[in-house]
Amino acid sequence: MQAVRTVFAAALALGLFASTSAVRAQDVIKVGAPLPLTGALSPEGLKQQRGYNLWAETANAAGGIKVGGKPYKVEIVYVDYASNTPRAVQVAERLITEDKANFLFAPFGSGAAKAASGVSERYGIPTIAATASSREVYDQGYKFLFGTFTPNETLIDPLTEIVSKGDPAVKRVAILARNDLLTLSLANLMQAAAKAKGLEVVMMERYAIGTMDHASAITQMRGAKPDWVFATGYINDLILIRKQMADQGVSPKVLTMIAGPAYKEFTEATGPLAENVSSASWWHPAVRYKGVDLFGTTEAFNAAFEKKYNVVPDYAEASAAAAGAILQLAIEKAGTLDPAKVRDALAAMDLVTFYGPVKFGPTGQITSLEPPVFQIQGGKPVVVFPAAVKQADFIFGK
């Protein structure tokens, strides 16, 4: 409904502006945002939308974005692509050609962002991807695509470092991965990183999307006697895996799960079983940065987010808001809406935001961010890495 209303309002606004004067129409900066607001990915799509909305409202409440001394209002044009990637590509094109979006936020995840990036490249529209991490998204030689997630291995490497240094008795690793783009990539990286640290990978299995039972995989896991269990999946998979591990009495010294525990729904749904589960994500509300963006400090961003939505922001929501803040900084720096100049400002960016330090590599993917490792301790996630924002030591099970 929200999306329909927004699109309707946008269409109405477009009509009104067109009928008054051309000068008036120039006072709005339009950002196109194809999102999966319905369908399987809708929880993720709605999170991203919350981040974008917070940015747009905060920017407009502060008088809009100043371009060459003149204030512009931000308007985000949302179109729902119903979790259907081919449709995301069509929607991106429509946003550029019909809705005349000045800039684009990429659709959700690595797959859809990669698919849609071809369109924005062709039209020369600067595009920021808030939730695409895979290197394959950025190695296409495109000039107009920028991403706020570091490559996947930056989630894995600090973890293996902490575990292998922290407890030399951890030797046997079991990996259970959802057979999906990000989750499988993380599992493969984990396998490589574990081997590089001299750990023995005693199990490496994938499960199909839509799996409703992990009992057999966990029976196999039990037989492999792992010290470290590394499971990837989305929140529903990981809740079920955690529960079924407990059912069969599998309790390794270290249990790492990505990407569910970053959400509070995970701790709520697993209760005491969440304790000591470790994870990593690209951002965490406990990090502390002093930014030059409109939100300022991380604390101020958290407070603004909680005030509006009554929940603590997670990494996807923060990354979406950061995408907006970064776009705004680039536009202000460029002093124009000219897409090529804003693109150059993004490429040259080197500053700190509430989200963390922002500097994009030659491929357009952020290189400056240090993704935190965290662990559920006392029912709450606490940061154990990087040292600058660390809140507690990593706890090993018995």
Next chain:
Amino acid sequence: MIYLQVLANGLVLGGLYAAIAVGFSLVWGVLNVINLLHGSFIVLGSYVAFFAYAYFGIHPFLSAGIAGAALFALGYVVQAGLVNRVIAAPVLITLILTFGLDLILNNAMLLAFSADYRKVNLAHPLGSLELGPIFLPGDRVAAMVLAFLLTALLYRVLRDSRIGRAIIAVRMDREAAALMGVDVKRINAITFGLGAFMAGAAGALLSIIYPISPLNSSLFLGKAFVVCVLGGLGSVPGAMVGGVALGLIESFGAYWLGPEHAITLSFSILLVLLFVRPSGILGKRGYE
């Protein structure tokens, strides 16, 4: 030894699958309606149990009755008010009708409850039974036993009560049943209501096992479909046999071929069965 655990996993999972499928099988077999609402009915039952536990502390094993009753009322109304109007039309019409109703119900649940995954976390978890090398998860076994009791009750109702005999009569021959004085429309509504009752009760029992979200409804529906085709339509024992068969196939398939192939294997066996024995393991021909 490990095969005993895999066998136990499969039997317990099969029991849950049977619970998911029995209501779907009843409606399909008796009314010849493929009720695509079934998955959403199960999810709605889970939400009843979730909120009953969160706000009133009612254990899901008790709220299964409440969820079942609520869903019975909803199912009765849906059949009496909507599906009965097109019940005589070709099966595709009722399929499209329940498909549309499912879109409405599922999206209504998304609006009301959001897509966030929740789960009932019992204050006193049931833990696991350790029988030598075999672990049996207490909540799954208890849910399975309760579902089995409900199913047995349904079976007795169908066999021994007047209404049950009328349902079987309608299943065997709609016209003849009408000629014998059976109010076919009312029986249709009761049957659909009973199917929804089983879905709601199963949903409540599953709320302590599976994460709850409207997004899960298609998974439940898919399993119900496979179980019915495997076991044979419209009979309570058929759903039980189909459920246990699917549980065992997935369990051993996941162990031998790896978890990523468990679903592939179950669908391959389904295809083979459709060629060799299209009426299912316990299905009977001639019930039209």
